[in-house]
Amino acid sequence: MEIAEFQALMGRLYGEADTARGIPSTVAWLCEEVGELAQAVRKHQADQQLHELGDVLAWLASLANQLGLSLEDAAARYVDDPPA
Amino acid sequence: MEIAEFQALMGRLYGEADTARGIPSTVAWLCEEVGELAQAVRKHQADQQLHELGDVLAWLASLANQLGLSLEDAAARYVDDPPA
Secondary structure (H helix, E strand, C coil), X not given: CEHHHHHHHHHHHHHHHHHHHCHHHXXXXXXXXXXXXXXXXXXXXXXXXXXXXXXXXXXXXHHHHHHCCCHHHHHHHHHHCCCC | CEXXXXXXHHHHHHHXXXXXXXXXXXXXXXXXXXXXXXXXXXXXXXXXXXXXXXXHHHHHHHHHHHHCCCHHHHHHHHHHCCCC
């Protein structure tokens, strides 16, 4: 799946609710999911790790939507001029 | 760009160094980048937000690589059975 396609899907599924909730709440929720991912890593729970990887990606895409930014553009820097 | 293609690129660019550094350090670095993203949001710095969105995505992909998991598979849950 294309990065841009995933971001657009997040917008269709959750855009209205996420926008109503607002950007600071989206940042908070992203942090919550990162914490859950860290816990799944610490506990060596592979199924949960996969679940939380998806949730972090979803909230990252939702935040990008609310900021009016493209995750695809963000990723492009690593193609065009990857940090050392 | 495909999610899987981005993850593979991160593996080619950074896989060796990230593996040497280890999973806990990768989790820590992911958290650091999330913090930088949160700061760029708070400061309304659009260029920096785009930069940090890319960095978070990159460290998320690197962590997935080290866990032997696919971000594409993780994203698929939102296609097949999106959380309410």
